[in-house]
Amino acid sequence: MANSPTSAAEMAVVTISHIPGREISENLGIVFGSSVRSRSFLFDIFATFKNLFGGEVRSYTRLLEDAQHEATSRLVAQAQKMDADAVVDVHFATSQVAYKAAEIFAYGTAVRLK
Template identity: 80%
Template sequence: MSTTKNSTAPMPAVTVSYIPGREASENLGIVFGSSVRSRNFLFDIFAAFKNLFGGEVRSYTRLLDDAQSEATSRMLEQAKKLDADAVVDVHFATSQVAYKAAEIFAYGTAVRLK
C-alpha cells in the first residue's frame, strides 16, 4: 500500500488504530467530515409502497451510501490539509438533524507514517 504524498493512491482510512505493516510517527489530531441529506416526497411515497410488501428500500440505501461516501471524502480532505499519510480509528455516526434530514458523520485520527 503506497502512501507517498505524490501518489495517486487513495489515503488509507482504517477502523483500527494502526496501518498494518506501518508505524505512525506523528498524531496530527482528529479529522472529520459530514453530510446532511434529506428525503423528498417521492422517496417517501416509494418507501410507503415498499413497506406494504417488505424488502429493502433501495432509494434510501443509495441516499445513505452517497452520504457516507461524501462524509468520508470530506474527512480525508481535512487529513490531506494536515499533510497526513493516513487516518486511523475511523468511525461513523448518524443523527437526525431536522425533520426528514439525517447527518452521516465520519471521524478519525490523522497520522503521519514512518
C-alpha cells in the same frame, strides 16, 4: 519528511488504530466529515408503499451509502490539508438532524507514517 498521497484514493482510511506493516510517526489530530441528506416528498410516498409490502428500500440504502462516501471524502480532504498519510480509528455515526433529514458523520485521527 512524510510522503503525502496525491489523491484521496491513495490515503489509507482504517477503523483500527494502526496501519498494518507501517509505523505511525506523528499524530496530527482529529479529522471529521459529514453529510446531511433528505429525500423529496414524492420519493417518501414510494418508500411508504414499499414499507407496506416489506423488503429493502434500495433508494434509501443508496442515499445513505452516498452520504457515507461523501462524509469519508470530506474526512480525507481535511486530513490532506494537514499533510497526513493516513486516517486511523475511523468511526461512523448517524443522527436525524431535522424532519426527514439524516446526517452521516465520520471521524478519526490523522497521522503521518514513517
